[in-house]
Amino acid sequence: MSRIIETLSQAKSLLENSNFPEADSLIRIEIVKYKELPELMEKYEELKSKCIKIFFEENFRKVKLSDEQFLAVADISQNLLLRARAGSGKTTTLSLKIVYLIQCEKIDQNKIVSLCFNSAATRNIIKKLRDDFDIKYREKENIATFHSLAGQISPAEKGVETLFDDRDPLSKQKLTAFVEEILKKKWDEPFEELRNEEIINSNGIFGFIKKFLVNVKYNTYKTIIYAIARADSRYDSDEEANELENKAILYGSKEYYLYRRNLSYITLDGKHVKSFGEKCIADYLFEHDIKYKYEPNFRMFSSGREYTYHPDFELYEHKIIIEHWGIDEFDKQKMVPKHWLKTWDDYIKEMKEKRDYWVKVHKDYRLLQTNITQLRGGREEFESTISDELKKYNILNEKLPLDKIMEKISHDLRSKFSEKVVQYIQKAKQDECTPEIMKHKIDGEHYSKYSKVNIFLCLANVIYTEYEKNKINNHKIDFYDYLSNAVEEITNKHGNCILRSGVNINEIEWLLIDEFQDFSPLFMALVKVIQKYNPKVKLFCVGDDWQAINSFAGSDVELFNEFEREFPVNSAVKDLTINWRSNHTIVNLGNRIMTNHGIESNADPKNREVGIIEHRNINEEHNHNIRRFNIKEVKAEFGIDTDIDVVLLRYLDHTVKIIDTYLKSLKDDKEFKVLILSRKSKVKQDTLKDFIKRIEVIFVRKYPDDKNKIKVLFDKQTDKKENEYQQVESKTAHQSKGLEANVVIVLEATNRCFPLIHPDSLLFEIFGDTLDKIEDEERRLFYVACTRAKSDLYLLYEEDFDKKKTLTEFYPYLE
Numbered sequence: 049m050s051r052i053i054e055t056l057s058q059a060k061s062l063l064e065n066s067n068f069p070e071a072d073s074l075i076r077i078e079i080v081k082y083k084e085l086p087e088l089m090e091k092y093e094e095l096k097s098k099c100i101k102i103f104f105e106e107n108f109r110k111v112k113l114s115d116e117q118f119l120a121v122a123d124i125s126q127n128l129l130l131r132a133r134a135g136s137g138k139t140t141t142l143s144l145k146i147v148y149l150i151q152c153e154k155i156d157q158n159k160i161v162s163l164c165f166n167s168a169a170t171r172n173i174i175k176k177l178r179d180d181f182d183i184k185y186r187e188k189e190n191i192a193t194f195h196s197l198a199g200q201i202s203p204a205e206k207g208v209e210t211l212f213d214d215r216d217p218l219s220k221q222k223l224t225a226f227v228e229e230i231l232k233k234k235w236d237e238p239f240e241e242l243r244n245e246e247i248i249n250s251n252g253i254f255g256f257i258k259k260f261l262v263n264v265k266y267n268t269y270k271t272i273i274y275a276i277a278r279a280d281s282r283y284d285s286d287e288e289a290n291e292l293e294n295k296a297i298l299y300g301s302k303e304y305y306l307y308r309r310n311l312s313y314i315t316l317d318g319k320h321v322k323s324f325g326e327k328c329i330a331d332y333l334f335e336h337d338i339k340y341k342y343e344p345n346f347r348m349f350s351s352g353r354e355y356t357y358h359p360d361f362e363l364y365e366h367k368i369i370i371e372h373w374g375i376d377e378f379d380k381q382k383m384v385p386k387h388w389l390k391t392w393d394d395y396i397k398e399m400k401e402k403r404d405y406w407v408k409v410h411k412d413y414r415l416l417q418t419n420i421t422q423l424r425g426g427r428e429e430f431e432s433t434i435s436d437e438l439k440k441y442n443i444l445n446e447k448l449p450l451d452k453i454m455e456k457i458s459h460d461l462r463s464k465f466s467e468k469v470v471q472y473i474q475k476a477k478q479d480e481c482t483p484e485i486m487k488h489k490i491d492g493e494h495y496s497k498y499s500k501v502n503i504f505l506c507l508a509n510v511i512y513t514e515y516e517k518n519k520i521n522n523h524k525i526d527f528y529d530y531l532s533n534a535v536e537e538i539t540n541k542h543g544n545c546i547l548r549s550g551v552n553i554n555e556i557e558w559l560l561i562d563e564f565q566d567f568s569p570l571f572m573a574l575v576k577v578i579q580k581y582n583p584k585v586k587l588f589c590v591g592d593d594w595q596a597i598n599s600f601a602g603s604d605v606e607l608f609n610e611f612e613r614e615f616p617v618n619s620a621v622k623d624l625t626i627n628w629r630s631n632h633t634i635v636n637l638g639n640r641i642m643t644n645h646g647i648e649s650n651a652d653p654k655n656r657e658v659g660i661i662e663h664r665n666i667n668e669e670h671n672h673n674i675r676r677f678n679i680k681e682v683k684a685e686f687g688i689d690t691d692i693d694v695v696l697l698r699y700l701d702h703t704v705k706i707i708d709t710y711l712k713s714l715k716d717d718k719e720f721k722v723l724i725l726s727r728k729s730k731v732k733q734d735t736l737k738d739f740i741k742r743i744e745v746i747f748v749r750k751y752p753d754d755k756n757k758i759k760v761l762f763d764k765q766t767d768k769k770e771n772e773y774q775q776v777e778s779k780t781a782h783q784s785k786g787l788e789a790n791v792v793i794v795l796e797a798t799n800r801c802f803p804l805i806h807p808d809s810l811l812f813e814i815f816g817d818t819l820d821k822i823e824d825e826e827r828r829l830f831y832v833a834c835t836r837a838k839s840d841l842y843l844l845y846e847e848d849f850d851k852k853k854t855l856t857e858f859y860p861y862l863e
Contacts, residue, residue, distance in 0.1 A: 051078075052088050059092055063099040068152045071096065072124045089124065097122035100148060107151070111180050116624055117141045121148050123622060127587040127615035129564060129608070130622055133649035134638065134835040135629030135788070138590040139169070142560055143176045145588050150183060155557055157183065158549040162191045162560040169562055169786075170196075175770075189549045194571060195527050198534035201545045201553070204525050211519070211526040223526060227473070228466045230514050313807050315342075316457055318464070320800075320807075322852070325372045325423055325430070326360055332434050335453055336445040339365055345694045348405050348849060355849040356667035356695075357405070366443055367412055371402060373419040390851070398849070414441060468808060471600060472508040473515060475815045477528035478568035478602025483513040489814060504811050531570050535577050543581025554582045564591030564611075566603040572614065587615065590624075594642050597782060597829045599817065605825075625650045629788050630838050633659035638835045640860035641827065660840040663797065663855055665847045666698040686746050695846055696732035699795055700739070702844050704746050707776065710791055711747075714761050714775055715754075723789035724778040725833045727801035736778040739795075743776070781833040792837035797845045802830045802856035830858040 055078050062071035075092045082088075097118040104113060117137060120130050121144055132138035146162065149155045164170045170191050177183040177191075188196045204210065211223045313321050315330035319342050326342075333340045343358035361370035375384055375395055382392040390398075406415040422433050438445045448456075476486050486509050495502035519525065525533075538545055543554040559578065561567075579585055589611070596605035612619045625647065627635045632651035639648045686700065703724060713720045724740065731739050744762040748755050761775045779787065781794075803826030809817060834841055847854045 051082060052091065055088060056091060056095060060095055063096055066103070066152065068096070068099075075124060093119060093122045093124065096124075100152065103152060104144075104147075108147075108181060113137075113140070113144060114626060114628070116626055117144060120622055120624060121145050123620060125586075125620040126618040127611075128589065128620050128622065129611040130588070130590040130624060131647065132590050132592050132624035133594065133627060133647075134592065134832070135627035135635075136624035136649070137628055138592070138624060139172060139562065140176065141624060142562055142588070142590050143173055143181070145560060146173075146177060147181045147183060149558055151181075156551075157185070158190055158551045159555055159557045160190060160560065161197070161547075161556050161558070162562070163194050163197060164191075164562045165193065165566055167193055169193075173562075190547065190551075194574065195530045197547070198530035198574065200548045202530070202533040202537040204530070205523075208523045208525050210530075211524050223473070224466060224470050226518070226524065227470050227511065227515060228462065230511060230518060231462050231466050231469075316453075318460060323372065323374065323420075325374075325418065325420060328423070328427055328430055329361060329370060329372060329418065329434060332431050332445075333361070333363070334456075335447055337448055338363060338438075338443065338445060340370075343852070346405075346410070348401070348409065350401055350849065356846065357402070357849040358852060359402070363443070366441065368414050368416055368441060368443075369406060370416045370418065373399060373417065376419060376421045416441070468504070468811065469508050469511050471812065472505075473512050474528075474600075475602045475812060476512060477526070477532075478570045478604075479815065480532070480569050480573060483509055483516060486512065493814060501811055501813070505814065528570060531574055535573050538574075538577045538581060543578070553578055556582060556585050558586050558588060561587065561589040562591070564589040565593050565596035565605055565608045566591070566598050566601075567607045568602045568604055569607070570602070572607055593646060594638075594828055595785060595832050597785065597825060597832060599821070599825055602815075604816075623647055626652060627835075628652050630835060631655050631657040631659040633657075633661060634835060634837050634839070634841060637661055637841070637860070638831055641831045641834065641858055643860065645824075645827070657839065659837070660842075661861075662841070663843040663845065663859060664702060665855070666695070666702050666844055667846050667848065686742070686749070688742065693732045696734060698846075699731055699844060700742055700746070702842075703793055703795070704743055706791070706793055706842050707743065707747075708750075713790070715757055718765070718775070719767065720775065721773065721789035722776045722791045722793065723784065723787060723836055724776070724793045724795065725781050725784050725836070726778070726795045727781050727804050727829070727833075728796070729780055731795050736780065740776070740778040781829050784836050785832055787836055788838055789836055790838050791840045791842070792834070793842045793844065794833050795844050797830075797843035797856050797859070798847075798853045799856050800853055802826060802858050827858050830856065 055074065059071045059074055062068075062074065071092075075089065079088060097115065100122055101113070101115070101118045104111065104118075114137070117140065120128075120141055130138065130141065132141065142162065146157075146160055149160055150157050162170075162173060164173070170188075170193060174185045174191050177185060185191045192200075211226055313324060313327035315321060315327055315334065317330070317334045319330060321327050321330055321342065330340070330342065341362045341364060343360065344362040344364075346357045346359065348355055348357040359369045360372050362368075363370070374388075375392070377396060377399065384390070384392050384395060388395075403415065406413050416437050418430075418433065418437070423430050435445050476483075481489065486505075490502070490505045490509060495505070519529075538553065543552075545553045547553065556578070559575065561575070575587070579587075591608055593605055593608045596603065596608065599605070607614060611621055627638075627649045630638075630651065632655065635649050635651040642648075686697070688697075707714075707722055710720070710722060714722065724736075724743075726736055726739075729736060734742070740762065744758070747758045747761075751758055762777075764772050764774055766772055803823050805819070805822055805826065809819075809822050834843075843855065843859065845853070845855045
């Protein structure tokens with residue numbers, strides 16, 4: 049203990065004389081000498097943080113910073129990861145570290161490099177340093193995006209076009225367009241790599257193509273992709289058992305429950321349905337040009353209450369309802385699927401109530417019924433059953449010619465497939481996998497030759513190969529190439545690479561990294577090669593594993609969680625836990641959402657505000673006044689003259705009412721904001737842009753005298769710090785990361801949107817995208833959406849009669 053006191057006394061003297069580097073050096077030497085003094089570093093960093101705080105309070109009085117932030121800056125590890133929870137001021141802390149290094153350690157600012165994932169983040173740091181601390185950096189020099197730094201190290205040759213949008217490095221616009229162009233050229237050409245009789249004569253997807261096209265020698269891209277989209281396969285328990293066995297999923301396990309509960313299917317016309325039987329029906333109707341609505345909205349009374357009821361299909365031109373029952377009602381064992389929450393008796397009761405509804409209430413409709421047992425004979429037999437049933441109602445159901453079907457879906461099919469291929473390419477390149485490496489990995493997985501996953505991966509990898517060739521031939525380079533080329537250049541030159549600021553990479557003293565939770569193996573390779581040739585460089589990384597939501601672009605949160613393993617020399621992980629943005633009501637909700645997923649956040653102890661958290665079922669009778677019979681009147685009131693879904697009207701109605709309660713605050717305080725969030729880019733039939741425009745129109749009609757003030761609320765404005773913002777705006781949950789608002793409204797906060805597990809997610813299991821990981825990321829996305837709220841949060845959802853839709857299970861206060 050005396051040794052600690054003596055050493056700390058010497059260090060204090062150095063710190064009080066602003067000799068921070070010498071004090072750090074003293075402590076490091078003592079720690080190496082006396083390994084039995086583990087508490088020395090902790091006590092020293094507390095002492096140092098107080099001295100840093102005094103320095104900042106004397107020199108930057110307007111800047112309000114926390115003890116937690118000063119303690120993070122005081123850390124003397126060579127490699128530090130700062131785990132910064134939502135609202136804890138991670139960007140401010142990163143900026144604070146830069147100021148400390150320049151002002152207190154007198155380090156040349158050109159020897160400090162700060163890396164971000166997008167240009168907006170770099171501008172934010174540069175602006176904060178300039179406005180708050182009078183430190184000037186030029187954009188795209190030492191505070192830069194990863195691709196900008198990589199471009200300084202290994203610039204693209206003259207005339208080479210870059211396949212990414214600098215405004216958003218994770219943007220896929222140019223890359224997607226390039227892939228779509230490849231697909232467009234190949235769309236009607238033979239797919240040479242799969243052109244053999246063995247595949248043509250298979251019983252899998254290509255067997256379907258052979259039957260469907262009758263006489264073909266080989267297949268085109270579009271027919272193969274059409275077959276994949278159609279998912280033609282025999283549906284029986286053995287097939288499901290094999291699929292589950294291949295994924296090492298046991299019946300009755302948590303993984304089995306997740307697999308079956310969250311699995312959805314995509315129809316040929318792009319709708320998400322909840323069972324293979326529903327997909328077969330939807331595809332059949334589409335291929336036979338029979339117009340339908342999936343899960344239309346009806347009202348029914350049961351046990352003295354009014355409910356929203358969504359039958360499976362409505363053939364509205366024929367006044368026919370199709371219900372596909374999920375059980376065999378004559379099963380003597382009375383078995384229901386293991387992933388169901390309802391019992392046999394509950395389901396039988398629902399079937400009776402639904403049948404009675406169409407016989408006694410909606411007599412103008414006829415009910416067509418199918419059930420799961422009819423699928424046991426395979427898809428062809430099931431389609432024959434559908435055809436026979438439709439003929440009973442005098443509905444002609446002649447299948448459209450293939451060219452007509454392809455004409456209806458070809459563009460959309462190609463566009464959606466290209467998105468999947470882009471995702472494949474992104475993930476492969478972020479994992480540093482060439483097409484050759486990916487082929488080896490695919491072969492090593494031993495997929496069934498004719499399985500959907502194997503066919504997709506083979507297709508995607510062929511297009512990936514073509515993509516790489518076309519880039520070279522057309523003088524293109526992508527974001528990932530910049531990073532790979534930079535790693536190669538640093539290696540070839542042993543680190544002797546000059547940055548735009550004039551400093552050599554081997555002379556960099558500090559490397560600061562923002563949003564470390566979005567790291568991938570490719571980013572890690574760049575950092576490690578810099579460290580290899582400049583072993584003295586120190587890392588200061590900030591991020592939040594609870595906000596890791598970009599795996600679609602190749603990010604891997606495991607790199608965050610394994611920081612000390614990735615950087616084993618003198619590394620540490622510390623926390624920023626105080627949420628300065630939100631009140632304790634919102635902070636507590638965030639912690640409950642993420643229970644058992646890591647260290648909790650804390651609310652500002654001085655913030656005594658009690659916030660509002662409400663979840664509203666828009667279909668409950670007391671929660672809405674919009675029904676099918678009065679939809680014309682409501683549309684007239686809202687100024688809507690288009691065909692619109694009644695459920696969308698209810699979302700609009702609730703959103704308008706919530707915003708209306710804050711209208712005075714919005715008009716009186718230009719910094720008061722309302723943020724409307726959605727898991728998807730659409731709310732029913734509306735894009736988010738359309739949705740917010742409808743809200744603006746409704747308010748203008750409601751308050752014509754305040755028309756100009758209302759319009760300002762929905763227009764882009766610029767605040768005192770030159771930041772663009774809207775007081776009322778809509779975003780997807782992904783787009784909301786980094787934003788904040790006084791009030792947040794989450795639309796469609798249902799079990800079908802949170803989690804939203806895309807049926808094609810399983811195509812990417814080869815990259816480690818397991819069901820558990822996907823669900824964990826969906827939970828984090830819900831956390832991100834909820835914690836944008838500073839004060840009040842509203843979760844709007846729809847619950848129907850048979851609980852197909854209900855409030856998301858991620859909401860922790862479910863009864």
